[in-house]
Amino acid sequence: MANVRPVEELLKSFNDFMKNIDWKQQPDTLYAPVDYMMKLGGKRIRPLSLLVITEILNGPAEPAYQAAYGLELFHNFTLIHDDIMDNASIRRSKPTVHSGFGLNAAILSGDVMMIESMRFILKAEQLIQKKSLSELFIRTAKEICEGQAYDLAYEKTATVKYSDYLKMIRLKTSVLLGFAMQAASIIASKEALGESLYKAGILIGQAFQLEDDWLDLFSDNPSFGKIKGGDIIQGKKTAIIFELLECLNEHSKIDFIKWYEDEKDPQKRLAEVEAGINQYEIRSKLLDRIKQFQDQALRNLQELELEDHLKLQLTNFVQSVFKREV
Amino acid sequence: MANVRPVEELLKSFNDFMKNIDWKQQPDTLYAPVDYMMKLGGKRIRPLSLLVITEILNGPAEPAYQAAYGLELFHNFTLIHDDIMDNASIRRSKPTVHSGFGLNAAILSGDVMMIESMRFILKAEQLIQKKSLSELFIRTAKEICEGQAYDLAYEKTATVKYSDYLKMIRLKTSVLLGFAMQAASIIASKEALGESLYKAGILIGQAFQLEDDWLDLFSDNPSFGKIKGGDIIQGKKTAIIFELLECLNEHSKIDFIKWYEDEKDPQKRLAEVEAGINQYEIRSKLLDRIKQFQDQALRNLQELELEDHLKLQLTNFVQSVFKREV
Numbered sequence: 001m002a003n004v005r006p007v008e009e010l011l012k013s014f015n016d017f018m019k020n021i022d023w024k025q026q027p028d029t030l031y032a033p034v035d036y037m038m039k040l041g042g043k044r045i046r047p048l049s050l051l052v053i054t055e056i057l058n059g060p061a062e063p064a065y066q067a068a069y070g071l072e073l074f075h076n077f078t079l080i081h082d083d084i085m086d087n088a089s090i091r092r093s094k095p096t097v098h099s100g101f102g103l104n105a106a107i108l109s110g111d112v113m114m115i116e117s118m119r120f121i122l123k124a125e126q127l128i129q130k131k132s133l134s135e136l137f138i139r140t141a142k143e144i145c146e147g148q149a150y151d152l153a154y155e156k157t158a159t160v161k162y163s164d165y166l167k168m169i170r171l172k173t174s175v176l177l178g179f180a181m182q183a184a185s186i187i188a189s190k191e192a193l194g195e196s197l198y199k200a201g202i203l204i205g206q207a208f209q210l211e212d213d214w215l216d217l218f219s220d221n222p223s224f225g226k227i228k229g230g231d232i233i234q235g236k237k238t239a240i241i242f243e244l245l246e247c248l249n250e251h252s253k254i255d256f257i258k259w260y261e262d263e264k265d266p267q268k269r270l271a272e273v274e275a276g277i278n279q280y281e282i283r284s285k286l287l288d289r290i291k292q293f294q295d296q297a298l299r300n301l302q303e304l305e306l307e308d309h310l311k312l313q314l315t316n317f318v319q320s321v322f323k324r325e326v
Numbered sequence: 327m328a329n330v331r332p333v334e335e336l337l338k339s340f341n342d343f344m345k346n347i348d349w350k351q352q353p354d355t356l357y358a359p360v361d362y363m364m365k366l367g368g369k370r371i372r373p374l375s376l377l378v379i380t381e382i383l384n385g386p387a388e389p390a391y392q393a394a395y396g397l398e399l400f401h402n403f404t405l406i407h408d409d410i411m412d413n414a415s416i417r418r419s420k421p422t423v424h425s426g427f428g429l430n431a432a433i434l435s436g437d438v439m440m441i442e443s444m445r446f447i448l449k450a451e452q453l454i455q456k457k458s459l460s461e462l463f464i465r466t467a468k469e470i471c472e473g474q475a476y477d478l479a480y481e482k483t484a485t486v487k488y489s490d491y492l493k494m495i496r497l498k499t500s501v502l503l504g505f506a507m508q509a510a511s512i513i514a515s516k517e518a519l520g521e522s523l524y525k526a527g528i529l530i531g532q533a534f535q536l537e538d539d540w541l542d543l544f545s546d547n548p549s550f551g552k553i554k555g556g557d558i559i560q561g562k563k564t565a566i567i568f569e570l571l572e573c574l575n576e577h578s579k580i581d582f583i584k585w586y587e588d589e590k591d592p593q594k595r596l597a598e599v600e601a602g603i604n605q606y607e608i609r610s611k612l613l614d615r616i617k618q619f620q621d622q623a624l625r626n627l628q629e630l631e632l633e634d635h636l637k638l639q640l641t642n643f644v645q646s647v648f649k650r651e652v
Contacts, residue, residue, distance in 0.1 A: 030475035081437060085430040104411040104478055107433060111407060112471040114437065118444055119464045126457060131448075134460075138445045145438040149356035152430055 004055050004313055007321060011048055017065050018072070033101045033109035037076050040092050045321055047072045050180040050187075052321075053197065056313050059188025063127035067183050070120030070137070075176060077113035078144055080106050085152060114141075124187065133186050140179040147172025154237065158257050162242040166206065174205025196300050203297035204322055210290045211324055213238035217274075218283055232273050233266040239286055240277065247280040294322075330381050330639055333647060337374055343391050344398070359427045359435035363402050366418050371647055373398045376506040376513075378647075379523065382639045385514025389453035393509050396446030396463070401502060403439035404470055406432050411478060440467075450513065459512050466505040473498025480563065484583050488568040492532065500531025522626050529623035530648055536616045537650055539564035543600075544609055558599050559592040565612055566603065573606040620648075 005013075023035035047068030054064040082088075083096040084106050090096065098106035118134070125133045150168040154160045178201035185194040216231040217240055231238045241260065245253050263269040277283060301314050331339075349361035373394030380390040408414075409422040410432055416422065424432035444460070451459045476494040480486045504527035511520040542557040543566055557564045567586065571579050582602075589595040603609060627640050 027472060027475045027479055029479050030472055081433055084433060107407055107410060108471055108475055108478075111437075111440065112468060114440055115464055115467045115471065118460075119468075122457075122460055122464070131452060134444075134448055138441055138448070141441045142438060142445075145434055145441065146353060146356055149353045149434055152434075153353060153355050 004052070007048065007052060007317065010051050010055070011044060014044060014047055014051060014065065014068060017069060021069065029101075029105060030109055030112060033080075033097045033105050034113055036100070037080060037097055037109070037113075038073070040076075040094060042092070044072060046075060046176055046180045048321065049177060049201070049317075050184050052317050053181055053184035053314065054187050056310055056317070057184060057188035057190045057193070059184065059190075060128070063124040063187050064184070066120050066127065067124035067133060067187060068180075070117045070124065071176065071180060071183070073113050073120060074117035074137075074141060077110045077117065078148070080110040080113070082148060085148070128187055128189075130186060132191075133183060136179055136182060136186070140175045143171045143175045147175075158254075158261060160237060162239075162246060165237070165239065165242050169209045170202060170206060173209050174202045177201040177205040177208075193304055193306065196304055200297045200300040200318075203293045203300065204318060207290050207293035207297065208322055208324075210239045210286065210293065213240055214283075214286050214290065215324070216240070217277070229270045229274075232270045235261065235263075235266070235269065239289075240273070240282060243282045243286045243289070244273070244276050244280060246285075247276075247282075330378070333374065333378060333643065336377050336381070337370060340370060340373055340377060340391065340394060343395060347395065355427075355431060356435055356438060359406075359423045359431050360439055362426070363406060363423055363435070363439075364399070366402075366420060368418070370398060372401060372502055372506045374647065375503060375527070375643075376510050378643050379507055379510035379640065380513050382636055382643070383510060383514035383516045383519070385510065385516075386454070389450040389513050390510065392446045392453065393450035393459065393513060394506075396443045396450065397502065397506060397509070399439050399446065400443035400463075400467060403436045403443065404474070406436040406439070408474060411474070454513055454515075456512060458517075459509060462505055462508060462512070466501045469497045469501045473501075484580075484587060486563060488565075488572060491563070491565065491568050495535045496528060496532060499535050500528045503527040503531040503534075519630055519632065522630055526623045526626040526644075529619045529626065530644060533616050533619035533623065534648055534650075536565045536612065536619065539566055540609075540612050540616065541650070542566070543603070555596045555600075558596045561587065561589075561592070561595065565615075566599070566608060569608045569612045569615070570599070570602050570606060572611075573602075573608075 018038065021038075023031045023038065025031045050068045050071065051064050054061070079091065080097045083091060084098045084103065088096050089099045094100075096106075097109065101109070118137075121134050121137045125131065147168055147170070150164070151172055154164065154168060178198040181201035182194045182198040185191060185197050213231065216226075216238065217229050219228070227233065232240065237260075245256065248256055260269065260273075263272075297318065298315055301311060301318065304311060304314070306314070344364065347364075349357045349364065351357045376394045376397065377390050381387070405417065406423045409417060410424045410429065414422050415425045420426075422432075423435065427435070444463075447460050447463045451457065473494055473496070476490070477498055480490065480494060504524040507527035508520045508524040511517060511523050539557065542552075542564065543555050545554070553559065558566065563586075571582065574582055586595065586599075589598075623644065624641055627637060627644065630637060630640070632640075
């Protein structure tokens with residue numbers, strides 16, 4: 001039986017690996033923001049998924065760490081550039097890179113992080129003597145840019161559908177988890193499992209993102225620095241709004257979106273949305289949808305051609321890491 | 327004897343190759359700026375160098391086109407992001423991407439171009455079954471970011487030396503020509519020539535950039551849209567200024583830089599710089615320096631372990647493509 005380390009131990013060892021990557025390079029104006037961003041913390045669920053699944057599949061550790069770091073670096077590059085585009089000044093209770101270091105540094109440091117992420121992916125590929133990791137990575141990276149572009153475009157589009165929104169969050173966030181899980185299968189030379197793991201990663205990612213939307217309004221314990229209903233107050237079109245739209249007829253939909261976009265008083269917007277949420281039981285409807293994604297992901301994992309005790313480890317990992325207070 | 331096509335024919339065939347790369351993808355908000363930028367034109371000297379040298383070395387055409395396109399895509403990505411950082415609104419007499427499509431599109435479309443440039447480099451690598459192309463490309467890409475960071479930093483630094491400036495332009499622009507020339511040796515399986523070709527590329531790049539600085543002031547026929555002495559009018563520290571500083575003692579240097587940075591009247595700045603240029607014969611001094619770089623590059627090419635008729639083709643190419651009105 002494969003000797004799989006506990007998640008906490010793997011996270012600790014990944015954090016140690018991260019500490020050993022030296023960003024104290026010259027010019028400081030380029031690399032100090034990289035160092036700052038990579039030390040800002042985070043749950044590291046994407047690299048962790050890659051590491052844990054590689055270990056469950058009995059793959060080699062070194063290429064897994066290299067690929068995990070590459071994907072975390074890439075993820076953080078997207079956060080820096082997204083924060084510019086979203087005009088966000090705070091991340092993890094600290095100034096965003098463009099707030100702290102300026103716009104130019106944020107653009108350029110993000111660029112070099114993207115370039116360096118490829119170096120780590122190629123290093124992993126070299127260790128396993130395979131080409132497919134970088135292909136999957138580049139496809140994923142391209143999709144993430146597309147997801148962000150859809151996100152920006154949808155802010156200005158009144159006629160966005162729920163299916164558009166689900167596609168956008170899949171591209172913007174879920175594909176990187178799909179990459180993490182399929183990459184593990186490549187590193188462990190279990191390519192036959194790759195597609196199913198990728199699909200499971202996408203479903204888990206979708207559930208995770210929809211939970212974010214759900215928690216914005218229904219969390220009893222909002223994350224530090226977050227305001228209850230903050231998304232609605234800011235007029236964002238999250239899954240909450242799309243669930244509500246699903247309950248309206250075509251005519252009411254148009255009226256609702258127009259009102260939602262035009263309403264000047266954020267508290268009034270929140271109060272009216274909350275009334276609709278109660279009327280149409282959106283809290284449980286969105287929960288059901290999240291559960292559908294999760295159940296489908298677990299079914300995909302159950303159907304893997306893998307020994308039962310490994311499947312159990314896999315589902316235990318997914319349920320422990322992606323479990324939230326929903 | 328290798329059948330090397332004329333430069334004009336290779337340029338035409340590369341332009342045809344470019345036309346066949348389809349950027350009419352969705353979402354349009356992401357890819358329309360890419361399409362716009364790649365059709366903005368340009369001399370394509372970097373991809374052309376890669377193609378011509380591969381052909382002189384009798385290497386395969388297909389991977390050369392893929393790598394040449396990857397590097398041209400990367401180059402254009404850097405132009406888009408640099409134009410943001412430099413607040414430039416016009417490029418090639420047309421609006422820059424951020425002026426025409428907005429800041430967010432310029433950041434994100436640049437990002438996807440960088441990602442896609444890797445796809446072409448890896449495609450070339452796959453065709454030649456070698457790993458060294460992407461390694462060289464990533465190192466080069468990282469250095470280009472460093473060059474841009476130095477460029478931005480030096481704008482705010484009074485104590486920049488000529489050697490700092492030469493290092494900055496090497497990183498910002500010359501290394502990509504070095505990459506183009508060394509990549510040709512890899513694609514043609516003439517790795518032994520790689521280092522010398524790389525060095526020659528760097529020297530040609532340095533000469534080319536210094537010529538740009540020289541032409542700003544001494545061209546009898548400024549490029550369309552360019553004002554004679556535009557760099558000095560804008561208060562840029564180009565090679566002209568560094569040549570002038572070389573002629574001053576330590577004390578006068580400090581006074582001059584302080585005056586140059588503080589002078590509010592751009593025409594007065596230009597007039598006084600021109601007086602210094604005449605006094606210290608900067609026109610010919612900078613020309614001599616450019617010639618030194620060019621001569622060293624040609625000596626490097628002469629020392630290549632290569633048949634004489636191929637050396638001749640190589641030097642003819644370099645002299646024809648990089649020849650300017652200096």
